[in-house]
Amino acid sequence: MTHFSSKDVRYLAQLSSVELEADEAKDLEIDLEHIVGFFEQLSELDTEGVEPTYQVTDVQNVWREDETVDTYGVEQSTLLELAPEAEANSIKVPKVL
Amino acid sequence: MKTLADYSGMSARQAVETAIGRAKEVQDYNALIELHEERALQRADAVDRGEVTGLLAGIPFVAKDNFLTFGGSTTAASTMLKDFKAPMQATAVEKLEAQGAICIGKANLDAFAHGGSTENSAFGPTKNAHDMSKVAGGSSGGSAVAVALDIVPFALGSDTGGSIRQPASFNGVVGVKPTYGTVSRFGVVAMASSTDTIGVLTSTVDDASKLMDILAGQDSRDMTTLPDFFTPVEKLKGSLRVGVIRESMTDEVDKDVREKTQAYLDRLKEQGHTVTEVSLPLLKYSLAMYYIIVPAEISSNLARYDGVRYGHRAESETLSELYGKTRDQGFMPENIRRIMLGSYVLSSGFFDAYYLKAQKARTLLIQQFETLFNEYDVLVMPTAPSTAFALGERTDDPVHMYLADIMTVPASLAGLPAISVPAGTDAAGMPIGVQLIGPRKSDATLLALAKTTEEA
Numbered sequence: 243m244t245h246f247s248s249k250d251v252r253y254l255a256q257l258s259s260v261e262l263e264a265d266e267a268k269d270l271e272i273d274l275e276h277i278v279g280f281f282e283q284l285s286e287l288d289t290e291g292v293e294p295t296y297q298v299t300d301v302q303n304v305w306r307e308d309e310t311v312d313t314y315g316v317e318q319s320t321l322l323e324l325a326p327e328a329e330a331n332s333i334k335v336p337k338v339l
Numbered sequence: 340m341k342t343l344a345d346y347s348g349m350s351a352r353q354a355v356e357t358a359i360g361r362a363k364e365v366q367d368y369n370a371l372i373e374l375h376e377e378r379a380l381q382r383a384d385a386v387d388r389g390e391v392t393g394l395l396a397g398i399p400f401v402a403k404d405n406f407l408t409f410g411g412s413t414t415a416a417s418t419m420l421k422d423f424k425a426p427m428q429a430t431a432v433e434k435l436e437a438q439g440a441i442c443i444g445k446a447n448l449d450a451f452a453h454g455g456s457t458e459n460s461a462f463g464p465t466k467n468a469h470d471m472s473k474v475a476g477g478s479s480g481g482s483a484v485a486v487a488l489d490i491v492p493f494a495l496g497s498d499t500g501g502s503i504r505q506p507a508s509f510n511g512v513v514g515v516k517p518t519y520g521t522v523s524r525f526g527v528v529a530m531a532s533s534t535d536t537i538g539v540l541t542s543t544v545d546d547a548s549k550l551m552d553i554l555a556g557q558d559s560r561d562m563t564t565l566p567d568f569f570t571p572v573e574k575l576k577g578s579l580r581v582g583v584i585r586e587s588m589t590d591e592v593d594k595d596v597r598e599k600t601q602a603y604l605d606r607l608k609e610q611g612h613t614v615t616e617v618s619l620p621l622l623k624y625s626l627a628m629y630y631i632i633v634p635a636e637i638s639s640n641l642a643r644y645d646g647v648r649y650g651h652r653a654e655s656e657t658l659s660e661l662y663g664k665t666r667d668q669g670f671m672p673e674n675i676r677r678i679m680l681g682s683y684v685l686s687s688g689f690f691d692a693y694y695l696k697a698q699k700a701r702t703l704l705i706q707q708f709e710t711l712f713n714e715y716d717v718l719v720m721p722t723a724p725s726t727a728f729a730l731g732e733r734t735d736d737p738v739h740m741y742l743a744d745i746m747t748v749p750a751s752l753a754g755l756p757a758i759s760v761p762a763g764t765d766a767a768g769m770p771i772g773v774q775l776i777g778p779r780k781s782d783a784t785l786l787a788l789a790k791t792t793e794e795a
Contacts, residue, residue: 257682260675261663273737280738281627287700294698297533298754299520304562316426326652338658
């Protein structure tokens with residue numbers, strides 16, 4: 243049975259870019275352990291030599307000409323209005339460096 | 340319940356006003372997040388003036404709130420998108436509007452469609468149409484209840500692992516999850532790209548068939564869409580070979596559900612179809628496969644909600660704090676559980692044991708289905724192991740909640756068409772649904788078969 247420590251949960255939260263509150267992290271230790279424990283049953287299946295299925299259509303690569311397509315009728319200004327903060331035709335975020 | 344035919348001869352304004360009035364009358368069920376009244380009435384008047392025509396002229400509907408629409412917000416039932424105004428509409432919505440249909444509002448769901456009860460909504464749970472103390476099922480719970488309560492004759496839903504079929508079953512309506520790739524997903528909030536499908540919830544099988552005929556088809560904006568193969572089957576020719584899946588009729592399934600499924604099979608026999616018990620041994624492993632593969636895809640698809648380009652943004656000093664706090668505040672606990680599970684099964688050291696193992700097991704499941712479809716035309720099993728459960732009953736136990744999807748995830752993993760049709764009620768009067776599953780692209784045949792038993 244896989245055990246989830248608080249350190250494991252902190253690591254997964256970091257991989258997931260989620261800043262957890264302390265009580266959320268505690269709940270997740272229990273829930274993730276419970277859920278991943280449920281996955282263990284798959285080890286009963288013999289999958290030796292079986293190819294994985296990542297998608298279920300027979301569609302392979304769908305190519306198109308390298309041409310500019312329509313913009314779905316959406317103006318740049320409309321998209322910038324959706325941004326929480328924008329300035330001078332750019333989306334603004336806190337300082338990175 | 341209302342059907343499409345009920346609207347013939349009615350003005351669009353009257354149809355829309357009646358739908359909006361009914362929505363307000365039953366708002367305690369919390370089926371809808373938002374009404375898009377102004378735009379709906381404008382469109383109704385345009386239909387009445389003859390400016391918009393089509394097969395669905397003036398007929399009101401609701402879209403699950405993970406479909407981008409004009410006229411108001413598209414929230415995905417989350418804090419993350421609670422004020423999001425879509426700059427474009429989903430292809431499915433555009434196709435319905437091109438036929439004159441009118442979207443009157445947005446239906447509640449589990450946030451980002453993660454859930455099986457519509458309790459994981461930032462706007463509160465939707466209540467079952469037949470008993471307000473019970474869940475609506477999910478994640479298209481609002482869509483199912485809106486149809487069951489007579490607000491609209493049909494609703495758009497999305498089904499990734501049962502999210503149309505299971506709430507359809509819990510509320511006594513018809514729910515169609517088509518063959519993977521039948522309907523464009525452009526403009527629908529992505530969950531798990533390898534199993535996400537778009538379908539409808541209706542009161543009759545005929546209406547579902549008419550709507551799928553309108554919705555099906557290739558879209559250059561969704562590269563997984565198939566060339567339109569959907570042609571409604573007016574009348575079935577000859578008898579079909581029906582297989583009932585043994586593993587779905589065990590003691591773990593409610594007795595009433597098993598009995599009503601059996602009664603449905605008896606009706607199929609009376610119609611001249613052959614019914615044989617068959618085995619799908621991997622059924623019980625499907626749920627574990629699903630809850631590895633789908634969270635993996637969720638963790639990737641939901642990476643886009645970072646507080647930068649749109650949606651909620653948390654007050655922050657640094658960029659990494661902005662990402663972390665935005666995502667903690669904007670997501671519901673179930674969203675975070677699934678994202679973190681996905682990160683786990685994809686992380687180095689665990690990838691082979693979980694993600695790769697599940698994708699290999701999925702191949703075996705698909706092979707078992709293919710073997711069965713060599714001998715049978717249709718497979719039947721209950722849509723859910725129980726009728727609607729009590730609100731709050733499973734919210735503290737994720738695995739118990741996931742078990743509500745046990746019957747619906749196999750068809751999703753294999754990309755097969757599956758529909759849920761009403762098949763009576765349990766002793767307490769709660770609806771039971773029976774699920775018909777067919778080989779890829781057999782959607783119209785499944786609906787035609789369901790039609791024969793609907794009339795019986």
